[in-house]
Amino acid sequence: MNINITETDIISYFYNESSPEVTDYIQVNISSRQDWQELIKDLQTLRSSMDNFQNPHPTSLNIVLEEISLQENHSL
Amino acid sequence: MMTKSILADGVLIQRYVEGSQIAFETLMKRHKQRIFSSILNVVNDRYIAEDIFQETFIKVIHQIRAGKYNHEDKFLPWALRIARNLAIDSIRQRKRLPSVVNSEGYDIFETLMVFDKSQEDIQIENDEKSMLTKLIHQLPIEQKEVLILRNYADLSFKEIAAITDTNINTCIGRMHYAIMNLRKMMEKNSVRVK
Numbered sequence: 001m002n003i004n005i006t007e008t009d010i011i012s013y014f015y016n017e018s019s020p021e022v023t024d025y026i027q028v029n030i031s032s033r034q035d036w037q038e039l040i041k042d043l044q045t046l047r048s049s050m051d052n053f054q055n056p057h058p059t060s061l062n063i064v065l066e067e068i069s070l071q072e073n074h075s076l
Numbered sequence: 077m078m079t080k081s082i083l084a085d086g087v088l089i090q091r092y093v094e095g096s097q098i099a100f101e102t103l104m105k106r107h108k109q110r111i112f113s114s115i116l117n118v119v120n121d122r123y124i125a126e127d128i129f130q131e132t133f134i135k136v137i138h139q140i141r142a143g144k145y146n147h148e149d150k151f152l153p154w155a156l157r158i159a160r161n162l163a164i165d166s167i168r169q170r171k172r173l174p175s176v177v178n179s180e181g182y183d184i185f186e187t188l189m190v191f192d193k194s195q196e197d198i199q200i201e202n203d204e205k206s207m208l209t210k211l212i213h214q215l216p217i218e219q220k221e222v223l224i225l226r227n228y229a230d231l232s233f234k235e236i237a238a239i240t241d242t243n244i245n246t247c248i249g250r251m252h253y254a255i256m257n258l259r260k261m262m263e264k265n266s267v268r269v270k
Contacts, residue, residue, distance in 0.1 A: 008248045015226065017233060042255050049208040050227040056112040056129045064104060064133040068097050071137060 001025070010036050014043045085151035089140060104133055107152055110229050111159055117224045118163040120213050128166060132159040156229055157239045160221065167217065211261045212254075219254035222247050 003025045012018040013026050030036050083091075083102070091099035111132065116125040135158050139145055145154070212220060218240075225236045233247045240247065261267075 007252050008245065011248050011251050012233070015233070039255065042259065045208070046212075046223065046255070046258070047227050049205050049212070050117075050223070052209075053109045053113045053228070054116055055109055057126055060112075060126045060130050061104065061108065063130045064137070065097070065101060067134050067137060068100055071141060072095075072097065 005029075005036070007039060010039045011043065014040055089145060089151065093140065100137070103151065107155060110152065111155055113228045114156060114224050115159050115163050117212075117228060118160070118217070118221060119166055124166055128159060128162045131162050135162075150235070152229065153231055153235045153239060156225065156231065160225075160239055164217070207265070207267045208258070208262070211258055211265065211267065214261065215254050215257055219250045219257065222250045223254050226251065 003022060005022070005026060009018055009022050010026065013023060018026070026036065030040075083099075085103060085106075088099040088103040092103070108129075112125065112129050115128045115132070116122065119125050119128065132155060136155055139158075145151075212223060215223070221240065222236055225231045225239065226233070231239070233244045233251075236242075236247045237244050
């Protein structure tokens, strides 16, 4: 079976969102497709550059919690 | 062996509606990192991101209390939609600030900002990963938000499509354009990431 794989399919595959048929096809053929490998490498680089999760300042959390208390008092 | 049970978002919301402040606090702490990181990466300003984070959760509280939260929706995509709209509004407001255009048609402040950032990169960081992050901030907002929502918020393309009022193909297409643009920018700026 020959499936026409586009860049869109490769992106879906990378994020585990492609159909089982497309996933199987890509896995079987990826070793001979440098363009697919390059796109996946770029996606990996991109994802690893975006692993710097940050937290809001505790003050922000307190402001929201104060708002909850205000709401509680209003509804009493 | 004892296992710690984790309450689903919908249960926490229900408990908050019934009067448990701790339930909402748990919900907020569970999602604060993904929501804050997503906002921060859209607006690229920590102080503005803090304001939008607060505004997002205050809006979330009001909407839940007004009975506008649909339990069938997942909480994170719903909250991110609110955050995303506030972030986009903030960017639009900032763009309305007066700009000074030079004889070549460039906004002087923007040009200075880019120049300052480049100097900072050379002098302080020299970090390839952080350079790539800076390039991501130069992408068009539609492309940047797909990258952020997929990689930081870990939403599926279907969920991103619902948040951005588009469809799955448009979202994946924007991701593809983002990759192509980043390739060009990396080449232009001689950035190589291992």
